[in-house]
Amino acid sequence: MPTSSVSSVVATKPLTKEDLIAYFASGCKPKEMWRIGTEHEKFGFEVKTLRPMKYEQITALLNGIAERYGWDKVMEKERIIGLKHGMQSISLEPGGQLELSGAPLETLHQTCDEIRSHLHQVKTVSEELEIGFLGIGYEPKASLEDVTIVPKRRFDFITDHLARASTTGPDVFFRTCTVQVNLDYSSETDMIRKFRASLALQPIATAIFANSPFSNGKPNGFLSVRSHIYIDSDKKRTGMIPFVFDDSFGFERYVEYALDLPMLFLIRNESYLDCRGMTFRDFMSGKISHLSNEQPTINDWEIHIGTIYPEVRLKRYLEMRGADGGPLGMLCALPAFWVGLLYDEDSLQTVLDMIDDWTPEEREMLRTQVPITGLKTMFRDIPLRHVAEDVLKLAKDGLERRGYNETGFLKALAEVVGTGVTPAEKLLESYNGEWGQNIDPVFHGLRY
Numbered sequence: 001m002p003t004s005s006v007s008s009v010v011a012t013k014p015l016t017k018e019d020l021i022a023y024f025a026s027g028c029k030p031k032e033m034w035r036i037g038t039e040h041e042k043f044g045f046e047v048k049t050l051r052p053m054k055y056e057q058i059t060a061l062l063n064g065i066a067e068r069y070g071w072d073k074v075m076e077k078e079r080i081i082g083l084k085h086g087m088q089s090i091s092l093e094p095g096g097q098l099e100l101s102g103a104p105l106e107t108l109h110q111t112c113d114e115i116r117s118h119l120h121q122v123k124t125v126s127e128e129l130e131i132g133f134l135g136i137g138y139e140p141k142a143s144l145e146d147v148t149i150v151p152k153r154r155f156d157f158i159t160d161h162l163a164r165a166s167t168t169g170p171d172v173f174f175r176t177c178t179v180q181v182n183l184d185y186s187s188e189t190d191m192i193r194k195f196r197a198s199l200a201l202q203p204i205a206t207a208i209f210a211n212s213p214f215s216n217g218k219p220n221g222f223l224s225v226r227s228h229i230y231i232d233s234d235k236k237r238t239g240m241i242p243f244v245f246d247d248s249f250g251f252e253r254y255v256e257y258a259l260d261l262p263m264l265f266l267i268r269n270e271s272y273l274d275c276r277g278m279t280f281r282d283f284m285s286g287k288i289s290h291l292s293n294e295q296p297t298i299n300d301w302e303i304h305i306g307t308i309y310p311e312v313r314l315k316r317y318l319e320m321r322g323a324d325g326g327p328l329g330m331l332c333a334l335p336a337f338w339v340g341l342l343y344d345e346d347s348l349q350t351v352l353d354m355i356d357d358w359t360p361e362e363r364e365m366l367r368t369q370v371p372i373t374g375l376k377t378m379f380r381d382i383p384l385r386h387v388a389e390d391v392l393k394l395a396k397d398g399l400e401r402r403g404y405n406e407t408g409f410l411k412a413l414a415e416v417v418g419t420g421v422t423p424a425e426k427l428l429e430s431y432n433g434e435w436g437q438n439i440d441p442v443f444h445g446l447r448y
Contacts, residue, residue, distance in 0.1 A: 015284060015296040017255060023298060024191075024251040027316025029184050034343060035104035037182035037317070038111050038335045041097040041325055042448065043134040044126070050141060050443050052148050053131050058096055064125035065090070081152055088114070094155040095174035096148040098122065098133065104182075108339060108399075108406040112332040119328065119448050132447045135331070137212030137226040137324025139175040140442050147174045153272045157265040158307065161234075168229040172309075176226040177325035179209070181335040182317045183342055188250050193352060194318055194342045195244050200355040202240075202311040202322035203366035204388050205337065207374045208416050209323035209330060213424040217439045219431065221372070223424035226324050228371035230309065236261060240367050241310045242360045254314050259284075264307045266291065266300060280304050311367070318342075326423060327446060329412035336409035337395050344398030351394060374422040385420035392417050 044053035044061070053061075062080050066073050071090070074082035083090040087103030100118045105111050122133060134140075139147065149155075159170035166172075185191035210223035222228050230238050243249060243257065263275035263283060278288045284296050305315060313319040320338050325331075341347050362379070369377045375385040392413055399406045416422060427442065435441045 015298065015301070017252075017259070017284075019298060020255045020259070020301055021251045023301060024254065024314060024316065025188065027185065028187050028190075031186055034184040034186075035106060036108065036111050036335050036339055037104045038102045038115065038179070038331070039099060039182070040115070040179040040331050041093055041099045041177040043097055043136065043139055043177060044131050045134060045443060047130045047132050050440060052096060052139070052142050052146060055096065055148050055150065057129055057131055058092065058098075058148070058150070060129055061098075061122070061125055061131065062090070064128070065121055068125060069121050076152060079151065081150070088118075090118075092150045092152070093173060093177075094150055094152075094159060094170065095139070096150055097177050107404045108332070108336050108409050109404065111335055112409065115328065115331050123448060132443065134443060135177075135211075135325055135327045135446045135448055136214075136442070137177055137210075137224060137326070138215055138220075140214035141217045141439050142175075143216055144171060144174060149174075154265060157272060157274065161262070161264050165234040165236075166232055168233050172226075172229050172233045175215070176212075176229070178226065178321065179323050179325050179331050179334045181320050181338050182315075183320070183338060184317050191251070191314070191318065192244075192249055193348060195249075195312055195314065197348055197351040197355065198318065198320055198338065198342060199240060199244055199310075199312045200358055200363055201341070201351065201391060202320070203363075203370040204384065204391055205320065205334070206322040206324075206367075207370045207377065207384060207422060208337075208388060208392075208413055209326060209334065210371070210374045210422040210424040211324040211326045211330070211427070213428050214431070214439055214442065218437075219428060223374040223422050224324050224371040227322065231368060231371075234309070237307070238309045239311065240360075240363055241312075242363070244312075245360070258305050258308060261304075261308060263304055265303075266294065267303065268294065324423075328448065330423070332409045333412040336399060336406060337392075337413065339402070339406075340395030340398035340410070341391070344401050346401065347394040347398035351391070354390070374425065375417070375420045383420060385417060388417045 046053055059080055062083055065071055066083055071083035071085045073080050074084055081092055089101045091099045093099055102114050162170045185194055206224055206227045212224050212226040213219055215225055243253060259281040260279050262277045263280055266273040266275055282288055286292055311322050313321060323334050341351055375388055377384040379387060396407050396410055431437060
């Protein structure tokens with residue numbers, strides 16, 4: 001995401017809707033230039049107390065990584081808020097979660113090596129600070145009041161908006177962790193096909209990667225509470241955006257969708273300006289009276305579309321957003337799953353044929369039910385596990401045809417899909433068994 005270092009840009013001519021459409025079209029790349037960009041978040045905790053790490057510890061961690069491994073510091077008003085190293089960046093989420101945004105890479109081997117290297121660097125520095133990091137989708141023990149608040153100006157606007165727009169409020173940003181992959185498209189038609197396939201199958205990914213059954217120190221009744229709380233977080237900005245399946249869908253339709261969503265903030269000269277609920281369309285038409293002197297720029301648009309949170313998000317690539325954070329094997333498996341399905345023409349077409357007669361009601365049912373029942377969710381009179389088996393085979397076949405010897409990254413998913421037992425259900429089994437209904441062992445079991 002763009003940071004507060006963005007300054008005011010003087011536009012040479014007024015921004016038009018055609019410019020916004022062209023922004024997405026500029027992401028089109030020939031197949032030989034398609035890349036894989038993996039992002040993941042993780043919770044830091046004090047090893048002795050299991051409480052969330054404090055902001056001072058976060059600062060020490062970032063400084064330590066920068067000094068030991070040559071990362072450049074990202075600052076906001078003399079505070080360190082992240083790191084950059086080439087095309088990689090490390091950033092902080094509102095509740096202190098540490099996120100790696102990886103470089104765009106050619107193979108899954110490179111992506112997984114990048115993740116391993118990052119986790120090694122984080123572990124080396126954090127152990128000296130008596131901090132550990134947890135691979136799970138939701139903070140298992142700490143209350144919302146106990147979470148460390150990262151002092152970044154943009155977060156003030158986001159949390160204020162969520163507190164007013166949803167029943168779950170800012171919880172979705174303070175206590176969740178996800179793993180996602182960003183993938184390319186070659187044309188508008190290719191984008192449409194990949195968007196539809198990935199959006200329809202996103203609940204299957206949510207089920208396979210479900211890994212957030214605990215909150216406030218006990219089971220919460222869900223397999224993926226992270227996925228569930230997004231449902232009520234802000235219905236206009238989240239969800240299964242059904243218009244993707246309309247015949248009229250394309251870059252322009254997504255632009256129309258984003259134009260009518262409220263802007264959360266504007267950045268000028270390293271300062272954040274309150275947009276007071278006005279939409280980007282209002283901004284372009286000059287209707288925001290207190291911002292009437294500000295000329296909309298393409299950077300404003302880029303920031304705005306980054307504050308939209310559907311299950312699949314369009315930028316100049318497509319973001320798969322449906323999976324809980326988890327252990328290393330699952331972090332490498334998530335990009336493998338989607339690359340096998342979307343970067344292989346045969347697998348992609350088979351998925352499109354499979355989902356062609358799925359109704360909006362069925363897709364929405366999967367979205368709302370899967371966080372509760374996972375792969376045991378019934379879909380057309382059979383458990384969803386059987387659909388997931390077919391989908392996983394398509395992913396494996398797609399990876400085989402890529403020819404990079406990448407199918408091994410799907411091994412972590414084969415057991416989950418074969419048994420229908422999600423990572424969350426395994427955690428619940430341990431909680432009710434060997435852990436004696438004590439949440440603390442999860443910090444040792446899922447520590448990186």
